[in-house]
Amino acid sequence: MTENEPKPKRRKLKITLGIVGALVLVSALANLGKDRDPEPTASASSSEVAAGAREDEASAELEAADADAEPEDEATEEESDATDSSDFEISHLDLGEEMPGGETTVEFDLSDNLTQGMWATVAESDTCEAIEAGFDAYPDGGRVVVVGSYPMTDKYGNEDDADVIRAAYDADTYEKINMDNCAYVGVWDLRDGGQIHPDLLAKR
Template identity: 45%
Template sequence: MSEEHNSRTAAPASAPEKVSLWQKFRRWPLIARIATFGCGGFLALFILAVVGGACLAIMDPEGTEERAQQAEDDRAEQEEQEEADRQAEEEAEREADEQRQAEAEREAEEEREREEAEAEAERLEGMAEVPGVEGMPADEARDALEDLGFSVDFETDTEGGVWDASNWVAVSTDPDSGELIEDDSDVVVNVTRPEDEEAEEEDDEELAQEEAEEEQSDFTITQEGGDGWSETTVEFDIADNFTMNMIRNGARRDTLEAIEEALEEHPDSTRIVIEGSFPMTDQYGNTEDSVILRVFYDRETVDQINFDNVMVRDTIWEIRDGGMIHPELQE
């Protein structure tokens, strides 16, 4: 019995049962199997996409580059659009700020104008403008001023004062017309009689006539001519002076003025002759006026003279077309 027991004890153990991978997988919980299938499917799709992309790149490299370039262009366009939107927002915000600032400035300007208007109205309160009464009968001028609240006094250059204001005419006021003064101020009206005003006008006319006579030229102008030509001669006395240089300069100036006078009186002159006389003493001690300057200018030369340029006086004799100049007049 012991041998039989030993033989059973010494018998080798049976080999373990082999389990396949599928059997092991089936033993997993359901959720684990679902997750495994999902991950496997995702991995398969990823591998398929990579392989497909690689195949497309190998089979159509240009198309791949175009798609990449298109993607890059789309991204750049999107960035440009975003930048444009950002700039538009900034511009809109800046315009809004400028509009708010302009509105604030406008309100400030309106407030300032309102304050100035109120200050001006306050300043003008109790003020009135002196009306223009020049030429009005004195009584009407007085009424116009008193209607504005002014006190009126008359003033005249003659003695005796103003008894009947209707016989006088207002010539000016003090303060002057148009000035703004307090409405209870005194205004002086300077008046004159109509006959005095007429006499003053006559005196002014006589004075103007005397001045015109004084301004008349000392030149003697004559003209002679024929068909198609006319010669104008201007004669004058050369003024004496302290030095020969001063006499010479005066004669040059008078020559230029004589040409202008000739043109003004005879604008059709084809030649202008200038003659200047001066007292000369001969060797016997006799003194008489002699022509020491006789120059002439043809019309073509005269038309080129710029009479507004005072410097032409210094060359007026040099540009003559002919004639003679006494040696003592020459420099």
């Protein structure tokens, strides 16, 4: 055997060690990949985002509906003391040449209120509505007579409905009144005839 024979053995050893090292490196890299935390996924799918948007929209609509409903309730409470036009009883009398267009009578019951002042104020406002209702029902009428009733107690303690308002308004007078401001112009003072109960005149 010559002196150069041991050299091939050293090459085989180096190759073997290289293969083993490569296997160890591959195994280590594989384990390192397993130990890493998975990357976070998308926070929410498109369907979840759409569902959330629909819920927010529905909630906003409900809040808007509640906000709109509150003023309506307040308006209803403020107007509850006034007489509704459907509570008027309207009748018409043809007076021939005595009064062209005839006479329209509008009757209603006065409503109760917390104070005497409010009672008189609402009664005068109701008178305005009664005048307008009468001329709306008979536009060619010559006169509207407003009759407002209220339970009154006499000096003997007996209570009975009494006409506390009986006021007549000619068509000419009606044409002069700005009905939008009727409640503020003292419409009882503009009557062409009739009477207003002294208690109403004193409390308004």
